[in-house]
Amino acid sequence: MTKGKVDALLGIVFGDEGKGKVVDFFTPQYDVVARFAGGPNAGHTIIFDGKKFVLRSIPSGIFSETTLNIIGNGCVLAPDLFMVEAKEVEAAGYDIRQRLHISKRAHLILPTHRALDRAYEALKGKDKIGTTGKGIGPTYSDKAARVGLRVGDILDNFAEKYAALKARHEQILNNLGYAYDIAEEEQLWLEGVEYMKGFALTDSENELNAMLAEGKSVLAEGAQGTMLDIDHGTYPMVSSSSTTTGGVCTGLGVAPSKIADVFGIFKAYSTRVGSGPFPVELFDATGDRIREIGHEYGAVTGRNRRCGWLDLVSLKYAVQVNGVTQLIMMKSDVLDEFATIKVCTAYRKGGETLTTVPYDLNGCEAVYEELPGWQTDLTELTTYDALPQALKDYIAYIEQYIGVPITIVSVGPDRNATIVR
């Protein structure tokens, strides 16, 4: 944490690395926690004091009374889902209206954006992306096409603007011959729009810069991961937002010179939900075992996450794209029982050996190194010194390959199961 600066905490793989847990753990150090990208496609799990929350659009700093949380301009927001989520947190006893600001420049996800998401996926057939169905792609497309609706629009002549964009979408859906029915969700959605008016809808970009000028500290919370980034991920099997450090600047309205630390978060192994190339994917009993121990089922959609060993080639690529200064390794405990652990150190493609991520990850075959496992229960350990030597060697191997230190090791889902080096 540096006063007057923004630190970023970014998923640097395919999402679900454990961002929510660590943002919540870091929150007491920061004055502000701000989401800068994505929307309800995210599912950030936080567990403390026997309570569990899965946040989608609300930043993971929301459980601290003294922290301001911001949904930044780079985000997309579905009023109905936001209302359901916010009510859940309020019902658990947290007065979130006092500590949550929403950028007027964030874009709104309409019910018809979700219908379009489903329609485009159906049209793609076997080539579908496997989206979360939350309307993310169509909403960011409308933003880029300069026809989207923003949070600030709900304060002025909204019914008319809504009807115009909805009509545009209906025309596309009808042209595609896609049957849809949004009547029920539209009712809840419009209720959500009214509900949102009870929150502080602000020029959060100005607020943030004013707070930075006063010496306040900001933690930018990433969503998704670098390999799902619209520019740097495995396009077209990606999400539609900028999930990287660059996205922090555009998604919050802060200058690059304001960024201090960049925390890159990854699991001790790899997962991916949805379609797209995944060279380290395991189709055998080991993959099933990792899924079972790690409970690798999507927090938003309940889908099986595809599992495999750690991919150092893509990790190094993501560290480069983001300028990661510290690494955070999650779910180390999931590998406790394995006698040997593999790491991917290169890809083989068309007779060539590659050590950087190529234009097209399809057809890349993972080349592995094998390391000894620790076969120790990590879940009760609380200090770095107490970690088994084989895990310290695993950590040293990763650091050596990537060239950035691992400063936090997570050994369980609870807020307290976090070892700071």
Ligand code: GDP
């Ligand atoms: P996010 O999207 O990056 O916030 O991650 P998710 O919440 O989607 O997925 C991470 C999952 O792993 C959640 O179910 C967490 O409760 C869980 N988790 C986080 N850290 C650890 C850990 O160190 N060990 C174990 N076993 N589970 C963890």
Ligand code: IMO
């Ligand atoms: P968090 O923040 C994991 C994946 C989807 C799909 C692709 C595009 O919890 O880490 P979209 O609905 O965004 O158009 O889907 O991206 N995806 C995620 N995978 N974690 C996420 O978020 C994800 N958000 C999107 O599965 O493959």
Ligand code: MG
């Ligand atoms: Mg998640």
